[in-house]
Amino acid sequence: xxxxxxxxxxxxxxxxxxxxxxxxxxxxxxxxxxxxxxxxxxxxxxxxxxxxxxxx
Amino acid sequence: xxxxxxxxxxxxxxxxxxxxxxxxxxxxxxxxxxxxxxxxxxxxxxxxxxxxxxxxxxxxxxxxxxxxxxxxxxxxxxxxxxxxxxxxxxxxxxxxxxxxxxxxxxxxxxxxxxxxxxxxxxxxxxxxxxxxxxxxxxxxxxxxxxxxxxxxxxxxxxxxxxxxxxxxx
Numbered sequence: 001x002x003x004x005x006x007x008x009x010x011x012x013x014x015x016x017x018x019x020x021x022x023x024x025x026x027x028x029x030x031x032x033x034x035x036x037x038x039x040x041x042x043x044x045x046x047x048x049x050x051x052x053x054x055x056x
Numbered sequence: 057x058x059x060x061x062x063x064x065x066x067x068x069x070x071x072x073x074x075x076x077x078x079x080x081x082x083x084x085x086x087x088x089x090x091x092x093x094x095x096x097x098x099x100x101x102x103x104x105x106x107x108x109x110x111x112x113x114x115x116x117x118x119x120x121x122x123x124x125x126x127x128x129x130x131x132x133x134x135x136x137x138x139x140x141x142x143x144x145x146x147x148x149x150x151x152x153x154x155x156x157x158x159x160x161x162x163x164x165x166x167x168x169x170x171x172x173x174x175x176x177x178x179x180x181x182x183x184x185x186x187x188x189x190x191x192x193x194x195x196x197x198x199x200x201x202x203x204x205x206x207x208x209x210x211x212x213x214x215x216x217x218x219x220x221x222x223x224x225x
Binding site (some may be wrong): 008012 | 142146209210211
């Protein structure tokens with residue numbers, strides 16, 4: 001390895017990064033196909049809580 | 057700015073305790089979530105959600121904030137640094153992400169717990185168990201734990217430049 005040049009991405013970063021990217025794509029696909037309402041915009045929003053029947 | 061050996065040991069003890077407790081608290085939250093989803097009894101679902109809110113508010117959120125803080129202190133105060141090694145940088149990003157999600161998600165948990173307190177039998181079944189957040193959070197925290205134990209090699213560009221500067225002196 002030439003020490004006058006900065007190192008590139010380590011192999012373990014590339015492999016785990018690719019695995020995480022695939023996982024995220026799969027999750028997004030499942031959410032889109034199933035019509036799920038989950039996403040970053042859901043957090044902290046007033047409308048985030050699902051309606052439920054209340055007693056009395 | 058490197059900590060003395062005594063301070064380093066003390067900070068490490070606090071960081072390990074808090075981080076392991078965070079994982080334990082999320083595990084307890086997950087177990088309660090599973091109980092809320094699988095139970096047929098209203099009292100169990102109601103109790104599970106009330107306990108989930110308490111664990112979230114008084115254990116998970118404080119532990120996440122302290123774990124993130126002590127992690128940064130450990131990185132900055134030791135030879136590892138916060139941006140020099142990929143394993144430290146990725147641990148920091150994942151922990152920050154998990155902490156932000158935990159803090160932003162708590163109002164939702166409180167809202168569902170409030171509903172569980174007053175919901176009728178049919179409404180109770182719609183509350184779910186928040187398994188996505190609990191399972192995802194546990195996965196992220198275990199990934200960070202593995203990174204911190206294994207410490208896989210790999211300098212960032214910044215870490216490499218710092219190393220070159222030290223070598224040149």
